[in-house]
Amino acid sequence: MGTVEQDVLAGVGPRLHELRKARGVTLADLAAETGLTASTLSRLENGKLRPTLEQLLPLARAHGVPLDDLVAAPPTGDPRIHLKPIRRHGLTIVPLTRRAGGVQAYKVIYPPAGRSPTTKLQTHDGYEWFYVLNGHIRFQLGEREFQLGPGEAAEFDTRTPHWIGSADAQPAELLTLFGAQGERAHLSPGHE
Incomplete structure (x- = not known):
């Protein structure tokens, strides 16, 4: 070989x-x-x-x-990104990053309210940041509930019991950054 x-x-x-x-x-x-x-x-x-x-x-x-x-196939010279949606637990998840480890980016599409397979709060290791692209989100974090619309964002420790889903009869689309090891999204101003 x-x-x-x-x-x-x-x-x-x-x-x-x-x-x-x-x-x-x-x-x-x-x-x-x-x-x-x-x-x-x-x-x-x-x-x-x-x-x-x-x-x-x-x-x-x-x-x-x-x-x-x-x-690790060598690059073909094609600059296009070929996104392949994954369907899990009633959600459509489009991975936007192509590397393992570190903070991962996803576009997540939540089905209309009432079509989600569960509304049970969940916990897992990690840290998540999401931005609502389209639709309205119902977001439960511990004992509190929030409604978020387009242009709004949230950040939270995923060890806190949480649930995210569409707030109405329309699907909702989010841009999500997730760090499995608890990495937070660090947004810093650019240097001039």
């Missing part, structure tokens, strides 16, 4: 590990999503097992990234 191929394959394990950690899922969770065993996933992540196409395809699907991202 050539050096380039070895380099490409050597980088797959760390990328898989970063993607899984960024999503906040365990090896057992990912095993259930992909049909691969937790042992196989662990060996892929630590480089003890060479990945096959049959293993990479379900992993790319589960992480919502193109296969090229897992193997």
Whole structure:
């Protein structure tokens, strides 16, 4: 095997590990999503097992990234960004960042009120910032409830019980920044 191929394959394990950690899922969770065993996933992540196409395809699907991202395929020179929506828990999520780890950006479309599969408050590690692009949002944070419209933003620690959904019969679209490790969005003025 050539050096380039070895380099490409050597980088797959760390990328898989970063993607899984960024999503906040365990090896057992990912095993259930992909049909691969937790042992196989662990060996892929630590480089003890060479990945096959049959293993990479379900992993790319589960992480919502193109296969090229897992193997660090060389750029084709096409500057367009090809966004692939993911549908989860009644939401449409469009990843806007193409790297694992750190703060991730998403466009999230919430279905009209009453069509969301749950209104149960949730908690998880991380920090989130969102900006309402279109529609109106009902946002519950702990014991408090807020209504936000286009142009309004919120920032919160996701360990606080929370729920976000459309406030009316129209879908709502948000731009969301999420840091799985609790990173906050740092907005600073530009230097002149």
